[in-house]
Amino acid sequence: MSSPGAHELIDAGDGRRLERFGDVVVDRPAPMAEEAPREPAAWSTADLRFDRYVGWTSVADDEPQPWVVDDGGLRFELRPTEAGQLGLFPEQAPNRAWIRDALADASATAGAAATADRGPGLAVLNLFAYTGAMTLAGAIAGATVAHVDGSRPAVAWARRNAELSGLADRPIRWLVDDVETFVEREIRRGRRYDAVVLDPPSYGHGSRGTTWRLEDRLDGLLDRCAELTGDDPVFTLLTAHTPGFGPDRLADALAGAFGRRQGEVEAGELGLHARSGARLRLGAWARIIRE
Numbered sequence: 001m002s003s004p005g006a007h008e009l010i011d012a013g014d015g016r017r018l019e020r021f022g023d024v025v026v027d028r029p030a031p032m033a034e035e036a037p038r039e040p041a042a043w044s045t046a047d048l049r050f051d052r053y054v055g056w057t058s059v060a061d062d063e064p065q066p067w068v069v070d071d072g073g074l075r076f077e078l079r080p081t082e083a084g085q086l087g088l089f090p091e092q093a094p095n096r097a098w099i100r101d102a103l104a105d106a107s108a109t110a111g112a113a114a115t116a117d118r119g120p121g122l123a124v125l126n127l128f129a130y131t132g133a134m135t136l137a138g139a140i141a142g143a144t145v146a147h148v149d150g151s152r153p154a155v156a157w158a159r160r161n162a163e164l165s166g167l168a169d170r171p172i173r174w175l176v177d178d179v180e181t182f183v184e185r186e187i188r189r190g191r192r193y194d195a196v197v198l199d200p201p202s203y204g205h206g207s208r209g210t211t212w213r214l215e216d217r218l219d220g221l222l223d224r225c226a227e228l229t230g231d232d233p234v235f236t237l238l239t240a241h242t243p244g245f246g247p248d249r250l251a252d253a254l255a256g257a258f259g260r261r262q263g264e265v266e267a268g269e270l271g272l273h274a275r276s277g278a279r280l281r282l283g284a285w286a287r288i289i290r291e
Contacts, residue, residue: 006071007090010045011276013037018046019272021078021086022069026050028084030280038276050084068164072096074136075164077157087131087157091270091282092199095237096137099197102289103141106194106234121171122194122234125186125225127179128204132158134197134237135172136165144171146193150204152176178210180217183224194234196225202242214242222257231259234290239270241283250286260288 010018010025014037017030027046037043048064049057058064066079072093078086103122121142126135131154135147139162149155155176162168175182179200186193198221204212222238229236236258238250247267255265270283 006069009272009274009280010042011037011039011274012278012280017280018043022067024048024067032281038278048080056080076161077164088133091272095285096133099134099137100141102235103138103143107142124195125193126197128198128200130154132161136162136167139167139170139172146173146175148175148177148179148182150178180221187224187227193228196229197237199239218253222253226257232290235287237287239283239285245284247284247286250284254286254288258288264288
């Protein structure tokens with residue numbers, strides 16, 4: 001039996017979230033789910049459960065296997081990770097759709113000649129690109145994409161998603177690299193991009209042993225990204241799942257790096273509405289787009 005859509009948040013509460021990915025129902029932590037669950041009986045339907053310090057447990061009492069979901073014309077392989085993730089962030093679905101629309105509008109306005117020196121489409125830089133959902137949103141819209149992530153397994157997973165989505169032959173550069181090191185190298189090479197997407201973690205370690213801390217490094221990275229696009233990119237999209245980095249803070253960071261007034265930056269919360277009526281806050285986004 002097929003399920004109606006790639007994802008549904010069923011309920012959230014008591015620090016957890018209950019959601020369906022394709023045909024699989026998953027119960028995992030959600031620190032921002034502070035209220036009581038609204039559909040207590042629904043939680044018994046979970047196929048998989050994740051607990052910190054315990055890991056994943058399955059109602060089938062066997063090792064959870066990967067499965068594939070369809071989302072917005074793209075296909076993604078999901079699998080339980082040690083960090084409690086599955087490889088797809090459903091709260092980013094509106095941003096993925098926005099990227100596709102922004103690229104379609106920009107391509108129609110600029111025409112092929114404007115980007116003929118950079119390949120068959122607008123050039124998009126996707127930093128902290130993980131399993132490639134934003135990369136594939138750009139590729140399916142006709143962009144050439146540089147997909148950069150410091151994790152070799154994550155980049156391999158993203159390439160698998162491209163294959164599943166029928167996009168393996170699209171002009172995507174798959175790059176296992178420290179994000180800041182890569183950006184500095186691209187600046188020295190004189191490379192230019194039309195748009196940038198960033199979803200930086202709170203903390204992390206690059207492929208070359210470097211340490212990333214959002215609090216300390218975000219502003220500098222955005223300044224360097226502005227050198228790659230100029231101060232009038234087709235768009236820049238910044239998202240974060242870090243407490244303390246809400247819409248206003250992300251908007252201020254983009255405005256400062258790209259020389260925009262506050263009113264020229266859109267911003268909002270990342271979140272999901274549950275079938276039960278619960279609301280789950282999961283982070284924030286900010287973006288600028290060429291008028």
